Amino acid sequence: MTYSIVARDAATGQLGVAVQSHWFSVGSVVTWAEPGVGAVATQSFAEPAYGPRGLALMRLGVDATTALHALVTSDAQEARRQVAFVDAQGAVAVHTGGACIAEAGHVTGEAVSAQANMMRSGDVWPAMLEAYGGARGDLSERLMAALDAGEAAGGDVRGSQSAAMLIVSGTSSSQPWQERLLDLRVEDSADPLGELRRLLTVHRGYGHMERAEEREIDGDTAESLREYQAARPLLQGNDEATFWAAVMLSDSGRDDDARALLREVVGRHDGWAELLRRLPRAGLLRGGDAAVARLLG
Helix, strand or coil, X not given: CEEEEEEECCCCCCEEEEEEECCCCCHHXXXXXXXXXXXXXXXXXXXXXXHHHHXXXXXXXXXXXXXXXXXXXXXXXXXXXXXXEEECCCCEEEEECCCCCCCCEEEEECCEEEEECXXXXXXXXXXXXXXXXXXXXXXXXXXXXXXXHHHHCCCECCCCCEEEEEEECCCCCCCXXXXXXXXXXXXXXXXXXXXXXXXXXXXXXXXXXXXXXHHHHCCCHHHHHHHHHHHHHHCCCCCHHXXXXXXXXXXXXXHHHHHHHHHHHXXXXXXXXXXXXXXXXXXXXXXXXXXXXXXXX
């Protein structure tokens, strides 16, 4: 009782799946993906086993169509299922069982499939595909555009409750922790798509902060500062990037600018001042205790 989209990005090879439903924690059931293998959406009286079993077959080199056919033909409840696969080569396969609750259906394009059941109207899945194809930006933005379009076309006949998005790398390596690029879930919300979009923005902000830390480790303070500054407008109401930008400003000899930022964050939560006092012992403030005194003075 859900609408979802699975897709492979042609430019990056990234594989993604996104979903919204009037069902608690929909992402824990519907969304499955593995780097360099594929992505799966399993819904409509969902059988979660389609996720790991489908990925296992595609990992062995079985194409999406053959993998889905093998699982559907062995499922006694296939008439109630709706399942979509996309593999690492961009092949898509989708099944909408004849007993899925109307409005139900699917539509495919190049390396993408949109599917839905129990919708307010049959316009939902075509609208999703059209929005995905016309959207600009990275894979997450295009998946988000598809979800928004599905809701605008009527969405789930029961309303909305939860949403999720999962994106993995198009290739696998010895560092799988770096290949799960995005994994966001809105478990229960009056506006799950609005909250999912907010989380995407926060995710981008923290991406800048991760790059800032990498640049700092490399000794490139100027680039680290640029990344922290890029994160700040994406993290409204979250002072993490502002605090570390102040530290970088101090390390760059710009104490006046650093003090201005610290006044903002310390005024909102005094724990930031205590954290600043702890940095010299950890070797994270070049000016040491003297810098702390200057910045908080």
